[in-house]
Amino acid sequence: MVYIEIIGFAAGTLTTVCLVPQVLKAWKTKLTRDVSLVWVVTLTIGVVLWLAYGILINSLPIIVANFFTLILSLIILLLKLKYK
Amino acid sequence: MVYIEIIGFAAGTLTTVCLVPQVLKAWKTKLTRDVSLVWVVTLTIGVVLWLAYGILINSLPIIVANFFTLILSLIILLLKLKYK
Numbered sequence: 001m002v003y004i005e006i007i008g009f010a011a012g013t014l015t016t017v018c019l020v021p022q023v024l025k026a027w028k029t030k031l032t033r034d035v036s037l038v039w040v041v042t043l044t045i046g047v048v049l050w051l052a053y054g055i056l057i058n059s060l061p062i063i064v065a066n067f068f069t070l071i072l073s074l075i076i077l078l079l080k081l082k083y084k
Numbered sequence: 085m086v087y088i089e090i091i092g093f094a095a096g097t098l099t100t101v102c103l104v105p106q107v108l109k110a111w112k113t114k115l116t117r118d119v120s121l122v123w124v125v126t127l128t129i130g131v132v133l134w135l136a137y138g139i140l141i142n143s144l145p146i147i148v149a150n151f152f153t154l155i156l157s158l159i160i161l162l163l164k165l166k167y168k
Contacts, residue, residue, distance in 0.1 A: 008133075008134075014126050015131065042099075045098055046098030046101075049092075053091045056088045061137065
């Protein structure tokens with residue numbers, strides 16, 4: 001069982017880390033013109049649902065990965081709304 | 085149990101659909117200058133690991149969502165390598 005969790009956490013780390021450059025870029029430049037609002041809203045809702053799914057099936061990798069992804073997508077959403 | 089699967093499939097649909105505009109844009113314009121190679125490689129490896137995790141914990145929503153996400157990220161990767 002342990003190696004399954006490790007694969008899940010590795011997966012979650014990689015797909016969460018993917019968003020970091022976008023957050024840093026929007027944060028530094030205060031420009032989000034080319035960031036699609038539809039994209040960030042869709043992503044945020046999707047991540048909330050993954051979080052719910054992870055809690056329901058009791059999968060720690062899904063919960064942890066989507067918790068951090070949610071924080072990042074909310075930051076992008078807030079920056080998008082602030083600096084549109 | 086059924087509503088849990090529905091939440092999982094809804095989550096998977098939203099987070100997979102997020103990638104479609106990027107694929108269409110790269111496909112149409114044949115330009116991927118502003119698409120980060122590190123991003124698409126990281127995403128692809130992460131999605132492969134999610135797929136493995138989904139198979140190991142026997143979660144159909146994770147398997148289906150990441151199967152389609154993998155196809156999309158591979159298309160972006162191929163376009164990136166072809167039109168860099």
